[in-house]
Amino acid sequence: MNARSPVDTDKRLFVSGNEAVSLxxxxxxxxxxxAYPGTPSTEILEYVSRYPDIYSEWSINEKVSLEVAIGASLAGSRALCAMKHVGLNVASDALMTQTLIGAVGGLVIVVADDVGLSSSQNEQDSRFWGRFAHLPVLEPSDTQEAYDFTRAAFDLSEQYQVPVLVRVTTRICHVKGTLVTxxxxxxxxxxxxxxxxxRLVMVPGNAKGRIPLMHARDEALTEAAEASELNRVEAGERSDLGFVVSGVAYQHVKEAYPDAPVLKLGFxxxxxxxxxxxxxxxxxxxxxxxxxxxxxxKELKAEGIALEGxxxxPKQGELTPDVLKRSLEGGTSAAEEVKSAAQPELIAAAQEVFPRPPTMCVACPHLGVYYTLSKVKNTYISGDIGCYTLGAGHPWNAxxxxxxxxxxxxxxxxxxxxRQPEDANKKVVAVIGDSTFLHMGMQGLLDLTYNxxxxxxxxLDNRAVGMTGGQNAPSxxxxxxxxxxxxxxxxxxxEALGVKKERIHKVxxxxxxxxxxxxxxxxxxxxxxxxxxxxxxVLTERYKAMQPLKVEADDCTGCGNCLDVGCPAILVSRRETVIKxxxxxxxxxxxxxxxxACTGCNLCVNTCAPDAIVPADSLVANGYEALQSQNIDNLVVEVK
Incomplete structure (x- = not known):
């Protein structure tokens, strides 16, 4: 379990944690x-795909990706599966059985927790899966360890015939550091x-026989963790204060308290x-x-070890040096922990510079959809995970x-x-992207038609996994x-899922x-x-930009309809108050x-009653005249 060995200094690189895992x-x-794309883990497989000796694939979802890796492991090959924290929820059905079966070829699952919720719907601690599934967990604290621990995980997996979780976080995934391979x-x-x-056919009778073996493996792994060099004590100059820490928080502790002794948990x-x-x-x-x-x-207190945690x-967010110092020395109470974790003074300073709410890209094909939904009344709109989740924000609120x-x-x-009786006339609309539909939406549509x-x-078929960078999907x-x-x-x-042919439309x-x-x-x-x-x-090579547009200032009436499209290329030149x-x-x-910035998608042309939006030069863009003739003066639709 020694993660390091003599190295060639010519192999020194400056890479992110995700690339370190791929190396x-x-x-x-x-x-x-x-893998299935998901920030902050997406780049792991993108880097892996550069190596011709490794078969790599974007799977339809995380459960399938783990099943592919399981199959490769059972065939005797080393296999890696990568996902973000919420993806492990999807994969857990296969995971919870595989813990009984174990591994043949090294089987490593790299799970990336989005601590601080930079791009996720929740903040989840994947260390729980180690306990739940009886699997060893390794936690690197920087780029070098992301490389070392991933390599060590394959050895550990084969030695104990067990899948191994390597838990990384957003800061490790995306921050670059020095790496020696x-x-x-x-x-x-x-x-x-x-x-x-x-062993491999998990009917109840066979599964029962594997459980004692799993418990015996737990005991052996506990002995391995106690002896592992991945868990190390770093002496300090003071005896009044010491830290037990894992993951990237180790770096924060060392920065905040460089003279304190530390027990760093890698295993x-x-x-x-x-x-x-x-x-x-x-x-x-x-x-x-x-x-x-x-x-x-909780586990250590149950063992009678006196400590503070x-x-x-704080119980949420990153434990940065500033948060640590303020919490341990500034008397931050539990009631103030959320405020401390968010570092409000930094957020306020950023807002003073310029507030930048999240929005869709210029000419995004979802813009027209949400502009339309924002004008439709008397509806419930259920959304999903993707770029189109931004439709909940301004100016659409849809x-x-x-x-x-x-x-x-x-x-x-x-x-x-x-629905309640008073909502009997409400119309229900669901919005979902192509990749998300294939990932886990098909079953829901079948349930809709069946019931x-x-x-x-x-x-919304934009033929890519747009939110994570435009990766290819089956669409x-x-x-x-x-x-x-x-x-x-x-x-x-x-149609195969039960939707009548006459109720299917491409637009x-x-x-x-x-x-x-x-x-x-x-x-x-x-x-x-x-x-x-x-x-x-629009961020993929499949999108073909047309001639950009401009506003004829003398013709603009200030109605603001085009602003409601939400395109970042449309700006407010001036505001004026008039008396009606x-x-x-x-x-x-x-x-x-x-x-x-404009790509000439012509969405704004559709909304402009005075025809004030025109091509940016004398040439006429493809389809521009036809679209201009279809102006919509009043786009509010009352659905009854």
């Missing part, structure tokens, strides 16, 4: 790697798949209780620093729920079936290696009149309808367009 996979002779391991001959139904589960007990006797005050749950704190430290990937379908059915629900589904017809492959046919797919989201009419008509039908948009993500004939004040917002 470890390469040098550990991984044969199969699978080691020579790749020597390729070993693989035994291949060995039939063993008593954090099974818990090396006796090593911690011995360390606790060397200091007067022991502080346990863990992001984010008081998981280890979440009674003085999303009522967002739970988890694929949940929009089931929530829509629940809204339909659970005779009444909802209109907006399936694109291109795999991770850029090869042409089978492309899903959404009309045929949703160009840039053609607002057609989109409005289709949505209005389908929400009036007492049945399941699916409206499929068909324009690509009824004596009431009205604020006019005169628009301008950042021509350097």
């Amino acid at each position: 470890a996979a390469r040098d550990a002779r991984v044969k199969v790697a699978a 080691q020579d790749a391991v020597t390729a070993q001959p693989q035994a291949g798949f060995v039939k063993d139904p008593s 954090s589960y099974p818990v090396p209780v006796e090593k911690i007990r011995a360390f606790s006797q060397q200091v007067e005050r022991l502080i346990l620093v863990e992001e984010v749950e008081p998981l280890l704190e 979440k009674s003085v430290l 999303l009522d729920t967002c739970i988890s990937m694929g949940a929009s379908m089931g929530v829509a059915l629940g809204l339909d079936k659970g 005779k629900g009444n909802a209109t589904i907006l399936l 694109s017809g291109i795999n991770l290696q850029g090869e042409q492959t089978a492309q899903v046919n959404f009309p045929q797919l949703v 160009d989201p840039y053609e607002l009149p057609t989109l409005f009419k289709t949505l209005r008509d389908e929400t009036k039908i007492d049945d399941v309808s699916v409206i499929i948009t068909n324009q690509p993500c 004939p009824n004596g009431k004040e009205k604020e006019l917002a005169f628009a301008d367009i950042d021509t350097s």
Whole structure:
């Protein structure tokens, strides 16, 4: 379990933690790697895909990616699976059985926790899965350890025939650091798949026989954790204060208290209780620093070890040096912990510079969808996980729920079936992206049709996993290696899931009149309808920009309709207050367009009554005249 060995100094690199994990996979002779994109773990597989000796794939979801890795491990090959924290929830069904089966070839699951919620719907502590699934957990604290611990995880997996969790966090994934790589391991001959139904076929009788073996493995792993060099004591100059810490919080402790002794846990589960007990006797005050749950704190207190943890430290967010110092020395109370974790003074300073609410990209095909939904009344709108979740914000305010990937379908059915009598006339609309639909939404649509629900589904097919960087999905017809492959046919797919053919429509989201009419008509039908948009993500090579637009200032009336589209390229040039004939004040917002950012999608042209939006030069953009002739003066649709 020695994570380091003599290295060639010419192999020094400056890389992120995600790239370090991929380099470890390469040098550990991984044969199969699978993942589903999810920040902060996305780049791991993108880097792995550069190595031709490793088969790598974007799987349909995290459960499938783990199943692919499991199959490779059972075939005798080393396999890596990567996902963000909420992805491990999806994969847990396979995980909880595999803990009984174990591993043959090294099986490593890298799970990236989004501490601080930079791009996630919750803040989850994946260390719980080690306890729940009886799996060892390794926690690197920097780029070098992300590499070292991932390599060590494959050895540990094969030595104890167990899947291993490597828990990283956003700060490790995305922050770059110095890395010195080691020579790749020597390729070993693989035994291949060995039939063993008593181990591999988990019917109840076989599973019962594996449970004692799992408990025996737990005991052996506990001994390994107590002896592991990944758990080390660093002496300090003071005896009044000491720390037990794991993960990137170790760096924060060392910065805040460089003279304090530290027990750094790299092999954090099974818990090396006796090593911690011995360390606790060397200091007067022991502080346990863990992001984010008081998981280890409860376990150690149950063992009779005196320490402080979440009674003085925040229960959410990153435990940065500033937070540590303020909590331990500034008297931050438990009631103030959320305020401390968020560092409000830094947020206030940023707002003084310029507030930047999240928004969609210029010309995003979702803009027209949410502009349309914002004008539709008398609806419930259930949302999903993706770029289109931003539809809940300004200026659209057109999303009522967002739970988890694929949940929009089931929530829509629940809204339909659970509505109160006074809401009988409400229309239910669900919004979901193509990749999310394939990830976990198909089952929800089948449930809608099977149980005779009444909802209109907006399936936003931009042919990419847009929110995580535009990765290819089955909707694109291109795999991770850029090869042409089978492309899903959404009309045929949703029809196979029970949607009537006449209730399936493909619509160009840039053609607002057609989109409005289709949505209005389908929400009036007492049945399941699916409206499929068909324009690509603007950040992918599939998107073809047209001629940019500009605003003729003399023609602009200040109505502000184009601003409601929410396109970042449309700006307010000036505001003016006028008195209406009824004596009431009205604020006019005169628009301008950042021509350097505009891609000529013509969405704003559809909304401009005075025809003040024109091509940026004398040339006429493709389709511009036809779209201009379809101006919509009043886009408010009352669905009855």
